[in-house]
Amino acid sequence: MWNFINKTPITVLQWTGRILCISNFFLAIFAVETIWIIISSNTKYMRHSFIVVLGIIVFALLSNSYSFLNSRTSQTVINFKPSSSKTLPFSDYQVTSKIGFNYMVKNFNEGVGSIDYWPLVSMKNYTADIKNHIALINGKRTKIKPYSIPNGISYRIYSAKNGTKVDLPFLDYNSYIVTVNGKKVGYTKTNRSTIGVFLSKGINHIKIEYRISFIIKAAEIVSWITFVVMTIIVIIKKIVFLKKSMYKL
Numbered sequence: 237m238w239n240f241i242n243k244t245p246i247t248v249l250q251w252t253g254r255i256l257c258i259s260n261f262f263l264a265i266f267a268v269e270t271i272w273i274i275i276s277s278n279t280k281y282m283r284h285s286f287i288v289v290l291g292i293i294v295f296a297l298l299s300n301s302y303s304f305l306n307s308r309t310s311q312t313v314i315n316f317k318p319s320s321s322k323t324l325p326f327s328d329y330q331v332t333s334k335i336g337f338n339y340m341v342k343n344f345n346e347g348v349g350s351i352d353y354w355p356l357v358s359m360k361n362y363t364a365d366i367k368n369h370i371a372l373i374n375g376k377r378t379k380i381k382p383y384s385i386p387n388g389i390s391y392r393i394y395s396a397k398n399g400t401k402v403d404l405p406f407l408d409y410n411s412y413i414v415t416v417n418g419k420k421v422g423y424t425k426t427n428r429s430t431i432g433v434f435l436s437k438g439i440n441h442i443k444i445e446y447r448i449s450f451i452i453k454a455a456e457i458v459s460w461i462t463f464v465v466m467t468i469i470v471i472i473k474k475i476v477f478l479k480k481s482m483y484k485l
Contacts, residue, residue, distance in 0.1 A: 314339060355429035358407060362428045365405065372403035372426075380405070388412075388445035395435040404431045406444055415443045 274286040312329045314336035316322060324339075331337050358366060371380045373393065382405075383390045393402060403426040414423045416433060417440060426432040431444060 354407060357427070358429045362430075366407070366428070366430065369405045371405055372428075374400055374402075385443065385445070388443060390444070391442045393435060393440050393442065395437055395440055398435075398437050400435040402433060402435055403428060404433070404442070404444070406431050411447050411449050413445045413447050415445075417441050 271286065271289070274289070307328075308330060312325045314324065314329055314331050315333065317339055318324045354363075364370075365377070369380055369382055371378050371391075371393070373395075380391055380393060383392070389406060391404065395402075408423075408425045408429055408431045410425075412423070412431065414421055414431060414433060416435065421433055424432040433442065435442075
C-alpha cells in the first residue's frame with residue numbers, strides 16, 4: 237500500500253501501520269457489538285454460535301501465546317551496551333532487566349527503530365559517520381561537535397578560506413531553515429542525503445532549524461476548525477434540548 241501513497245500528501249502519516257491501528261480499533265468495536273447481540277439473543281441457535289465463536293477466539297489467542305513463549309528462548313537478550321560494532325537487533329529480542337531497557341532508550345544507537353526514517357542511501361553507506369558526527373569539509377572527514385538549540389541544531393566550524401564546502405552530518409528532509417553567521421543561506425542535499433553548505437573564512441556559526449511544512453499547518457487548521465464546529469454543534473443541541481424540556485414543563 238505504501239508504494240501507492242509514498243509520493244502523495246498522505247506520506248505525512250510516515251507509516252501505513254498507523255492506518256492499521258485505526259482499522260483494528262473499529263474492527264474491535266464491531267466485534268464487541270456483534271458478541272453483545274449474540275449474548276442478548278434468546279435463540280438457542282445464536283447461543284450455540286456464540287460459544288463456537290468464543291472458542292475459536294480463545295484457541296487463536298492461546299496458540300499465539302504458545303508460539304511467542306516457545307520462540308522467546310532463542311531471541312537475543314538485551315543485556316549489553318550498544319555500540320557501532322555491536323548494535324541492537326531490530327526485532328526478535330528480549331528485555332529482561334531495567335539495565336537492558338535503559339540501554340535501549342537512553343543511547344543514540346542503530347537498531348530498534350532508531351534509523352527507520354533515514355534515507356536509504358544514508359542508512360546503507362553512512363550510518364556510522366552520521367551517528368559519530370563526521371562532517372566532510374572539502375571532502376576531508378572531520379569530527380564536529382553538535383550543539384542543541386530549540387527546534388534545531390548548531391555547529392561551529394573553522395574555515396581557512398571562503399567557499400569551503402561542508403557536508404554536515406545532519407539528514408535532509410527538505411524542511412529546514414539554515415543560517416550561517418546569522419544569514420539565511422540555501423543548502424544542497426549531498427551524496428549522503430545530508431545538508432551541505434558553503435562557509436566563509438574564519439569561524440562559522442551554522443544553525444539548522446526545523447520549518448513546519450504546509451501539510452502540517454493545514455492539518456492543524458483543519459483539526460482546530462473541526463474541534464470548534466463540533467463544540468458549537470454540541471452547545472446548540474444542548475440549548476435545543478433545554479428549551480424543549482422547559483416547554484414540557
